[in-house]
Amino acid sequence: MFTQSKRVKLLVIYYGALLLWLSTTAMHIPDGYLSPITCLIMFLIALPFWIIGIRKIREKLNARSVPLIALLSAFSFVIMMFNFPIPGGTSAHAIGATIAAIILGPEPATIVVSIALLIQALFFGDGGITAYGANCFNMAIAVPYIAYAIYSAFSKNQGLTSKRRLVGAFVGGWTGVTVAAFFAGVEFGIQPLLFKTVNGTPLYAPYPLSISIPAMVIPHALIASVAEGILAALVVAYLQRSNISVLEAAEKPAILAEASGMQKLRALWVVLGVLIIASPLGLLAPGTAWGEWGTQELNSRGITSIPIGLQKLSGLWGAPFANYNLPALGNVNLGYIFSAVTGIVIIAIVVWLFSMLLTAGSGVKKKDLG
Amino acid sequence: METTTSSSHSRRRNVLEHSLHGITETLEHALFAEEISARAGLFQSLDARVKVISTLALLISVSFSRSLWVIASIYLLTLFFAWTSAIPADYLIKRVWLALPFFTGLIVVPALFITPGPALLHLPLGLVITTTGVTTVLFLLLRVSTSVSLTLLLILTTPWNTVLSALSVLRLPDVLILILGMTYRYIYLLLHTANDMFLSRKSRMVGHLSTSENQRVLAAISGALLSKSLNLSSQIYLAMESRGFRGSIITLKPFKMKAKDWLWLAIFLGIAALSIFLGR
Numbered sequence: 099m100f101t102q103s104k105r106v107k108l109l110v111i112y113y114g115a116l117l118l119w120l121s122t123t124a125m126h127i128p129d130g131y132l133s134p135i136t137c138l139i140m141f142l143i144a145l146p147f148w149i150i151g152i153r154k155i156r157e158k159l160n161a162r163s164v165p166l167i168a169l170l171s172a173f174s175f176v177i178m179m180f181n182f183p184i185p186g187g188t189s190a191h192a193i194g195a196t197i198a199a200i201i202l203g204p205e206p207a208t209i210v211v212s213i214a215l216l217i218q219a220l221f222f223g224d225g226g227i228t229a230y231g232a233n234c235f236n237m238a239i240a241v242p243y244i245a246y247a248i249y250s251a252f253s254k255n256q257g258l259t260s261k262r263r264l265v266g267a268f269v270g271g272w273t274g275v276t277v278a279a280f281f282a283g284v285e286f287g288i289q290p291l292l293f294k295t296v297n298g299t300p301l302y303a304p305y306p307l308s309i310s311i312p313a314m315v316i317p318h319a320l321i322a323s324v325a326e327g328i329l330a331a332l333v334v335a336y337l338q339r340s341n342i343s344v345l346e347a348a349e350k351p352a353i354l355a356e357a358s359g360m361q362k363l364r365a366l367w368v369v370l371g372v373l374i375i376a377s378p379l380g381l382l383a384p385g386t387a388w389g390e391w392g393t394q395e396l397n398s399r400g401i402t403s404i405p406i407g408l409q410k411l412s413g414l415w416g417a418p419f420a421n422y423n424l425p426a427l428g429n430v431n432l433g434y435i436f437s438a439v440t441g442i443v444i445i446a447i448v449v450w451l452f453s454m455l456l457t458a459g460s461g462v463k464k465k466d467l468g
Numbered sequence: 469m470e471t472t473t474s475s476s477h478s479r480r481r482n483v484l485e486h487s488l489h490g491i492t493e494t495l496e497h498a499l500f501a502e503e504i505s506a507r508a509g510l511f512q513s514l515d516a517r518v519k520v521i522s523t524l525a526l527l528i529s530v531s532f533s534r535s536l537w538v539i540a541s542i543y544l545l546t547l548f549f550a551w552t553s554a555i556p557a558d559y560l561i562k563r564v565w566l567a568l569p570f571f572t573g574l575i576v577v578p579a580l581f582i583t584p585g586p587a588l589l590h591l592p593l594g595l596v597i598t599t600t601g602v603t604t605v606l607f608l609l610l611r612v613s614t615s616v617s618l619t620l621l622l623i624l625t626t627p628w629n630t631v632l633s634a635l636s637v638l639r640l641p642d643v644l645i646l647i648l649g650m651t652y653r654y655i656y657l658l659l660h661t662a663n664d665m666f667l668s669r670k671s672r673m674v675g676h677l678s679t680s681e682n683q684r685v686l687a688a689i690s691g692a693l694l695s696k697s698l699n700l701s702s703q704i705y706l707a708m709e710s711r712g713f714r715g716s717i718i719t720l721k722p723f724k725m726k727a728k729d730w731l732w733l734a735i736f737l738g739i740a741a742l743s744i745f746l747g748r
Contacts, residue, residue, distance in 0.1 A: 128572065128612045128615070128616065129527065129530070129531065129611065129612060129615030129616070129619075130530070130531070130607075130608055130610075130611025130612040130614075130615055131608065131612070133531070134528060134531040134532050137531065152641070152643070152644075156643075161705070161708075161709070161713060161714060161715035162705050164643065164646055164647055164650070164705075164708075164715075165650060165700075165701040165702075165704035165705045165708065166698075166701040166705070167647050167651075168646075168647045168650035168651045168654055168701070168704075169650075169651075169654055169658075169697040169698070169700055169701035169704070170697055170698075170701070171647070171651040172651050172654040172655040172657075172658045172697065173658060173693055173694055173697040175651070175655050175658075176655065176658045176659055176662055176693065177690055177693075179490050179494065179659075180490075180686055180689075180690070181490070182683065182686055183679045183682045183683055183686070184679070185679050185680075194690075197690075197694065201694075213644075213647060213648060213651055214651070216648065217648070217651060217652060217655070219619075220619065220622075220623060220631070221623055221628070221652075222494075222497075223563075223616045223619055223620060226612075226615055226616075227524070227527055227615070227619055228527055228528065228531050228615070295534060295603075297585070297600065298584065298585065298600060299583070299585070299600040299603045299604050299607075300579075300583065300600075300604045300607075301534060301604075301607055302607070302608070302611075303608070304576060304579040304583060304601075304604040304605070304608065305578075305579065305582075309582075328683055328687075329683075329686070329687055329690065332683060332684060332686075332687030332688075332690075332691075333687050333690050333691045333694065335687075336687060336688055336690075336691030336692075337691060337694075337695075340691065340695065341691075341695050344694075344695070344698065
């Protein structure tokens with residue numbers, strides 16, 4: 099027979115495995131776990147945040163806000179589907195609320211995540227309808243506000259490229275989701291306390307606070323919160339590399355509308371720069387491109403009778419960068435790079451001249467051309 | 469209900485693949501949903517407002533009920549209505565019960581043992597299942613499955629945009645309705661885009677990535693998706709503005725209640741009221 103301690107051990111292992119598994123899911127509460135009164139109270143708590151969120155969006159962004167919120171909600175929804183790997187071999191779903199809060203500020207982030215949650219609840223049965231208020235409070239209100247507060251504390255007076263922002267994003271995300279898990283644990287835990295039948299049977303979630311709180315907080319703190327934090331930090335790092343003005347958007351929302359503009363071009367210039375530097379790789383290819391032969395190459399290929407036209411014209415134009423080389427530089431590779439840069443500069447000047455000719459006097463501003 | 473959770477042994481290696489799989493599953497799943505709403509069936513023929521209000525009423529009555537029998541009856545009724553609405557008999561059951569055991573079922577199993585009450589069954593390891601434990605578990609399982617089935621019934625038989633129009637009748641702000649409609653549409657675009665990004669990454673990959681490399685890939689995809697979202701929203705706004713959008717929203721409300729709709733509304737509300745009364 100199993101002794102008491104063995105039984106406890108078994109239960110602990112069972113519980114541990116269960117919690118580990120559970121933590122890979124995000125914390126959407128289905129219908130039936132919370133009593134209708136709890137659901138109603140959570141709706142009432144969430145309502146002011148929704149109102150503040152919508153008001154804030156309209157005041158900062160006006161009509162532009164509609165497509166922006168829609169797109170970011172869709173983005174949040176898609177993020178919630180990614181399995182994000184954690185050190186140790188498991189993976190979890192992040193909520194994306196931290197990223198939304200960092201970019202938009204907490205009030206609009208509430209709306210963005212709430213909309214994603216509504217679609218998940220209605221369309222995919224992920225999270226209940228009556229429990230929608232509670233889910234929004236946990237994931238769309240607690241996470242963004244807490245994460246944003248911590249992130250902005252870390253990034254106060256720091257430049258946009260500061261590494262402290264990454265730390266702030268991680269700590270903010272981790273804390274936000276862990277506190278949200280705590281709230282969910284409380285919501286579960288008070289059910290058997292308040293809502294039971296005459297003979298004591300719990301009507302909704304069956305575990306008291308002493309079980310529900312650790313059961314929610316520990317796996318989230320170890321896994322899901324870590325996923326959210328790491329993802330937030332890495333996305334901030336990515337934005338610092340590729341689209342840094344977006345990080346300012348919380349204070350200057352108009353930036354969001356133009357976030358695509360010049361920044362995208364900058365990426366293109368970077369790519370171009372890389373290609374230029376890598377151009378000497380072309381020197382590695384032996385021989386000359388097919389068909390681009392001069393008289394000498396034709397001879398070496400065994401063609402002794404060269405067409406008259408070719409002979410006459412072959413010496414006509416003495417190119418300044420013959421063979422893409424500038425002997426004065428001494429190094430073939432440098433000559434290659436130099437030719438590439440020069441070529442691009444010349445092309446750019448020509449294109450610029452053309453665009454000036456095209457837009458001059460037409461009243462079209464360059465900004466509107468995107 | 470998370471239907472995309474992977475088994476632990478493959479999780480480490482196949483993070484990209486599982487995200488890909490989850491996304492594709494979502495796409496197919498949604499296609500299925502639209503297909504059923506086009507069939508001829510009871511629910512498909514009802515006014516969307518009746519359906520939304522009835523679903524809400526029944527959800528609330530399930531939530532309030534303190535009687536297992538009442539909840540079970542509503543569940544059976546839901547299955548019956550699904551059957552009359554051209555939903556394959558096993559579809560609703562599979563959708564709910566195949567996912568349910570893995571989430572709710574696992575959570576509540578300990579409740580069988582730890583809920584204090586008279587003993588029902590003695591198990592080998594010295595564990596005792598109590599009657600109150602069984603009752604609690606049944607309550608939770610039945611409530612969750614009935615609620616999910618009700619919601620599914622509504623969504624499967626009604627196209628999303630019709631649901632949104634119906635919601636606007638419930639005084640949901642028009643701006644939210646517009647945002648919800650656009651979000652739904654653009655989820656599909658972003659899912660396709662994310663799917664392509666995963667596929668292109670996977671097709672350039674041989675062997676396995678370490679955890680941190682996987683993280684970087686996912687974060688880069690997320691970041692790129694974010695930039696695309698911002699860019700797209702900018703373009704969409706310009707498109708809307710150039711077609712006359714100035715911030716005010718007008719929605720069409722093409723619903724007309726027929727006698728049949730009033731009848732079924734009365735029936736559903738009657739069932740909900742009876743359930744609350746019987747289950748109090």
